[in-house]
Amino acid sequence: MALRTDIGAEIHSALASPTLGRALESAMATLGSRRALAFEGLDFQAGRSQLRSIKEDAIERNDVLLARLVEVVEQRGGHVIVAATATEASDYVARLAVERGVRLVVKSKSMVTEEVHLNAALEAVGVEVIETDLGERIIQLADERPSHLIVPAVHKTKAEVIDLFAEKMGLADPPTEAEDLTRLVRDDLRERFLQADMGVTGANFVVADTGTLVVVENEGNVRLSTQLPPIHVAVTGREKILERLEDVAPFLELLPRSATGQLLTSYVSFITGTPSTPPLDLGRATGSTVREREFHLVIVDNGRGAAAADPELRETLYCIRCGACLNACAPYTRVGGHVYGADPYPGGIGCAWAQVTGDVEGAAHINGLCTTCSRCTEVCPVNIDIPWLNTVIRARAKAEGGLGWRDRMFARADLLGAVLSPLAPLANPLMAARAARAPMRLIGIDPARRPPRYERETLEAWFLRRGRARVPRPERRVALFVDCFVNHNLPRVGRAAVVTLERAGAEVVLAHTSCCGRPAMSQGSLEIARGWAANNVEELARLVDEGYDIVCLEPSCLSALRDDYRRLLETTLPAGDERVALVGSNVYDVTEYLVQAAREGWSRLRLEPLVERFVVHGHCHQKALGIGSAPAELLRLIPGVVVHEVEALCCGMVGSFGYKVEYSELSQALGARLFTRLNEHEGQVVTCGISCRSQIEMGTERLVAHPVEVLVRALR
Amino acid sequence: MSTHTDVFAERLRAVGGVPHMVRAPGLLDAVAGLIDAHQPVLLTPQTAWLASGLDEWGIESVVTSDPPAVLESALRRCGAGVTGCVAAAASTGTVLVGPEGVGGGLASSLPERHVVLLRETDIHAALGDVLSVLVERFGDLDGEAVLITGPSRTADIEMMSVVGVHGPLSLDVVVILAEST
Secondary structure (H helix, E strand, O other), X not given: OOOOOOHHHHHHHHHHOOOHHHHHHHHHHHHHXXXXXXXXXXXXXXXXXXXXXXXXXXXXXXXXXXXXHHHHHHHOOOEEEEEOOHHHHHHHHHHHHHHOOOOEEEEOOOHHHHHOOHHHHHHHOOOEEEEOOHHHHHHHHXXXXXXXXXXXXXXXXXXXXXXXXHHHOOOOOOOOOHHHHHHHHHHHXXXXXXXXXXXXXXXXXXXXXXXXXXXEEOOOHHHHHHHOOOEEEEEEEHHHEEOOHHHHHHHHHHHHHHHOOOOOOOEEEEEEOOOOOOOOOOOOOOHHHOOOOEEEEEEEOOOHHHHHOOOOOHHHHHOOOOOHHHHHOHHHHHHHHHHOEEOOEEHHHHHHHHHHOOOHHHHHHHHOOOOOOOHHHHHOOOOOOHHHHHHHHHHHHHHHXXXXXXXXXXXXXXXXXXXXXXXXXXXXXXXXXXXXXXXXXXXXXXXXXXXXXXXOOOHHHHHHHHOOOOOOOOOEEEEEEOOHHHHHOOHHHHHHHHHHHHHHOEEEEEEOOOOOOHHHHHOOOHHHHHHHHHHHHHHHHHHHHOOEEEXXXXXXXXXXXXXXXXXXXXXXXXXXXXXXXXXXXOEEEHHHHHHHHHHHOOOOOOEOOOOOEEEEOOOHHHHHOOOOOHHHHHHOOOOOOEEEEOOOOOOOOOOOHHHEOOOHHHHHHHHHHHHHHHHOOOOEEEOOOHHHHHHHHHHHOOOEEOHHHHHHHHEO | OOHHHHHHHHHHHHOOOEEEEEOHHHHHHHHHHHHOOOOOEEEOOOOOOHHHHHHHOOOOEEEOOOOHHHHHHXXXXXXXXXXXXXXXXXXXXXXXXXXXXOOHHHHHHOOXXXXXXXXXXXXXXXHHHHHHHHHHOOOOOOOEEEEEOOOOEEOOOOOOOEEOOOOOOEEEEEEEOOOOO
16 A cells, blocks of 8 residues: 555545546445435334444443354354454465465455455465455456445446456457446356355354354355355454344344345345355365365454444444445545545545554544534444544544644634634735735645634624613523634624524523534544533533523534534543533524424514525534424525525535645535535525535635524514 | 235346246246256255256256265356245345255355245245244254345446346246145
8 A cells, every 4th residue: 555645635636537526426326315215114213223232232242242153153163263463364364275275265345354455465375366246356456445345446437447357358349338347257257266265255244142144245256255165264353243143134124225225135145154065176276185164264353352442432343334424425425435545444434443453544644534524424324423433533643643733723713713803804804815825824724715704893792782682571591602603703693693583582692601612623622622512511501401592503513512512521521410411402503493483383583575585505514413404494484485405415614624725625626516506596595504604605606694694684 | 916925026026036926736847947948957955856857848957965076067057046945025025045955055156047936925024024034943044044135236337237246147936826825
């Protein structure tokens, strides 16, 4: 693997590729829509919470289950080795091959064998290894690494595959249809299956009670690899162990649906003990010298045992490698798994796997690509909080290497605002001039990106000047959470919200304690974020106790308060402290809150018709929290409006992400998809997120409003 | 036919398999018709009883438990494999094929055409029911049991669905209808 130094350069070349973006986009769209169809009529949430609890339990008791598995497999005549490291695993197989005189190995798709670099180990002792999964075979012929968990050659177009086959198989006139290309590989590999001395497979699940391997596949190569060669070696991670055969059943309902959108794959093999076929000699190198079938189970630890004991990384081990997270990931679908991947595992979950398996540098290299949009978590069949894993890993890397200037600056959105708001008349024109921003590059900020404007009168200053409005017989009491950006950059959004909430019948106070902590979390400074979170929880819980509902304007702050604090504070707050949960269940997005008010019938809002068109972009965190449609619903309360919601896409700005010099280009590429969709519709662009707003304004030159800025215009 | 049977047939077609409804007396003719030119046919110890009947049709067969030398000479040539099945799921069009004795797995994995004999009474409503059967009868299914849902397939090139990779190119399920239906 080439030494990786500059993620920005890698992103640039991926984006510059004439074929990669097209290949990925169409494949991901196909996988996404097939998945959606496969889940129709199925209770995904119930299903995944079942899988999650089976996995939690199995990992909790992994040591016991492992011991039982080893005993059962050995009783049945199999050989088992628990390899502490990757090298130990691949050395074992290579040594076995040499001892048995193995010359040819047929291998079915297995990410763990990629992790332990098994092929290289076998080739080093003169053994030929043939990958038999079509995608893996393409990758092997191209001398590349897989770029997706399920579709290893997803980054290649058909035309590239045709050229590859023509070159590697010496074909003057290669076939051009996928069907014929597939048949070509079938014919090419048939003899190898028949002649191989050893078959290597992975396993999706291993059952401790029965010693059964469960392998899920479509092509039939797993079946041939285990039936024909006299020696079967299965390589698998120790996290794949489940206790009972019954535990496998619910996984079979969700794994194929999540992976390929199939209700079930063509084959699910349950292999127990050695195959019953006698050792056949169909032209094997080892000939008829092998008189008995052998089964070897290589169980790989490689950091997994330590991860099981690490409360922050443990949930990585629940991963069943379905790849659904990749198909849903905005950065992955733009740059692919060779850029957004740490060998061999791609995407955000790949970052976690790299950390678990000891590739800390690999993890750090790709860690910044996660935009925390949380679409991965929405589709994960075991509900792994992948963005949080990335946040934790970032924090560990920064704890090791320290925060840079840029990290410190972006982490302190509160401080930036406090310093720059009073200097607004000076700072705004200065920062509007690109030349003046040139030195920003020195600390890794793209000078081409326009920084936000600062306002001299903050939301708080305005509120203080105006005084608290008297709402007669208030229906509700609202504490509006003052976030750094609305306070310093867009106080007019805050003013609109205050007025609208008051007119709806709520008495409003401002809750300004600390920054929500998200900017600090994004930069990997969990300690700063934890301190603020603790402050906020204390103050906001007090307000909730006094009867206030907490309302947020920025969905990212809401997501911190409602979701991330639980993770952030789980290790520091005393057990039984209910305040995080109390705040979490009493904090609302302003659009969600006003829609709910109308629905519950207490809202006193009276709205004039507005004969206008609106194009709404939903914020990733609103979608992740299940309130993605709230902004459009709120606008639709206004008579006369035409509201169009554009399809769910990440804007790519993600707080500081789009300003960072190495990610700026990717940020704009992500934005471009959204801009195209937005520009298909006329009207006022509306979004709740502050960074979505600046991204869209920069990318489309259209003015963007928060829904409450529209609503306030319709107040009667 | 029961509703399960209809649903099973529909789901099987959806995944690229072909259902054939027969009554017990017509079974041999149906199997022979499906094998046709795909000779020799690979039988498992559980379907070996078909051998003499197929022979009358002029169809050569080899049983997976035959001596290795016999098997070795036939494996490259065999065009079809016939297996039984333990249970089927209507919801997904899946059949559960057990180990079927020595070498049984070869008959369902190696030849181009796989023919499955399924008793109508073994069709269950959902995949979960079939998995329960697998769990209950696991003692007898020792070795390799496999859930088969359609012929082998891939979508590894530009997500284009292609039927027929390393496993069978086609899957025929002969449903032996229950007497009462």
